[in-house]
Amino acid sequence: MWAVSCLAAAGCTTIAGIDKPYHPADGGTGGGGAGGGAVEDPCTPEEVRCRANRPQRCDEAGRWQDEAECTTEAPVCRGGACVNPPSCAALPATCGLREEESCCATTAVPGGSFHRGDDGTFPATVSDFLLDRFEVTVGRFRTFVDEYPASWPAEGAAEHPRTPGSGWDVAWDEHLPAAQAELMASLVCEELPTWTDEAGANEVLPLNCVSWYLAFAFCAWDGGRLPTEAEWHYAAVGGDEQRLYPWTTSESSATLDPSYAVYGCGMDGTCELADLPRVGSRSPRGDSRWGQADMAGSVWDWLLDSYVEEYPAECDDCAVILSDTDRTIRGGGWRSAAEVLLPSYREPRGRGNHLAGVGLRCARDP
Known part of the structure; x- marks a missing residue:
């Protein structure tokens, strides 16, 4: 049977299978973000927190007030302050439309509900979270490699805040390269590694x-x-907009x-690495x-979840966490056919696979 971990807040277990830094559009249903001066939670003067990837400080009247928006020099709010993730600490801001955004740019995704697979029989709700604007670049990953193996994760690291047991399992240690040279060698695959x-020249490629x-x-x-x-x-x-494609806002953008x-390269077998452009090349x-x-x-x-054929029937911040199973990939790639780019499309891949079409982006907790 498939044990599907529902987030702790839901308390359930189911059996189932642009000429400046980017400012995202407002919107979303639900979530916990508060604008400046909103009296949503009691607070103690000078207390700090993050909301929607922006620092807030409690004023003398006990009300949360927005601080200055995080900038490209420190694009992520954590612990009530804007910080630069380790992977971008020594990197120039070379991503985005004008090549002046941090490659670690992150935006807040306000929580709400939607239908998985664009199917009304599979409703789901997610809480607020942050999601990297760009896929992880070669340059960002190089900083991880430079520190390896000191950058090895500890037991329980990167656990989803509402999915107990979803963090790093020390049993997976044997699947990581033992040394830096081995790690670098593992990043060469299919004669098309970035x-x-x-x-x-590849530092801003995914x-x-x-x-x-x-x-x-x-x-x-x-x-x-x-x-x-x-x-x-x-x-x-x-x-809740249930877009056909991630960018679809009107009929004119539905084709x-x-x-x-970036897709369709190599359908005739002639794909080259030069056909894969920098991250954000189609932005905005x-x-x-x-x-x-x-x-x-x-x-x-790559996604956290194990791959199961059918979605869990219930999904309140759900995640499918199974041992010894393939994981899920989504989004299609530079060598994919058009139909694969639909957000509803998904495929399984072995956790140890190194594939020229597969990369990653990170989520963060608000």
């Missing part, structure tokens, strides 16, 4: 040829985690073409509701 042992274990370990080291399948799916369809996404035209680039095409994203 990784290079020395920094060069990292590929990375196993699920390494994807998990990187996000843990960088202060994040892998997104659940429900979180990724929700962000890709724009939550896929290469101006929206191809961005999702909350500003994520390349949610369709570029490279597939």
Whole structure:
């Protein structure tokens, strides 16, 4: 039987299978974000917190007030302050439309409800979370490699806050390369790796040829985690907007073409690495509701969940966590056919696989 872990807040177990830094559109249903001065929670003067990836400080009247928005120099709010994740600490801001955004740019995804697979019989609800705007680049991953094996995850690292037991399992240690040289060698696959042992022209390409274990370990080291399948799916369809593609806001954008996404390379067997452009190359035209680039095409994203044929019947912040099973990938890639780019499309892959079409992006807790 399939044991599907529902998040602790739900208390259940189910059997189932742009000329400046990007500002995402407002919107979403539900969630816990508060605007400046909103009296939603009692607070103690000078207390700090993060809401919707923006610091807030409690004023003398006991009301939460917004602080300055996090900038490209420190794009992630954590512990009431804007910080730069480890993977971008020494990197220039070279991502985005004008190549001046942090490659660690992160946007808040307000929680709400949607239908998985665009099927009304599979409703789901997710809580607020943060999701990287860009897929993890070669340059970001290089900082992880430079610190390896000190960047190895600890027991329980990167656990989803509402899925007990979803963090790093020490039994997975044997699936990580033992040393830095072995790690770098593992990032070469199918004669189409974006990784290079020395920094060069590929630093803003999406990292590929990375196993699920390494994807998990990187996000843990960088202060994040892998997104659940429900979180990724929700962000890709724009939550309750149930978008056909991540960028679809009107009938005119419901037809896929290469101006929206990177896909279709190599259908005739002639694909080359030069056909895979930098992250965000179709931004902002191809961005999702909350500003994520390349949610369709570029490279597939590894997800936290085990792959099961059918969605869990109930999904309140759900995640499918099974041992010794394939994991789920979504989003399609540069070598994918058009129909694969639909947010509802999903495939299984072995956790130890290193594939030229598969990369990652990290989620973070608000």
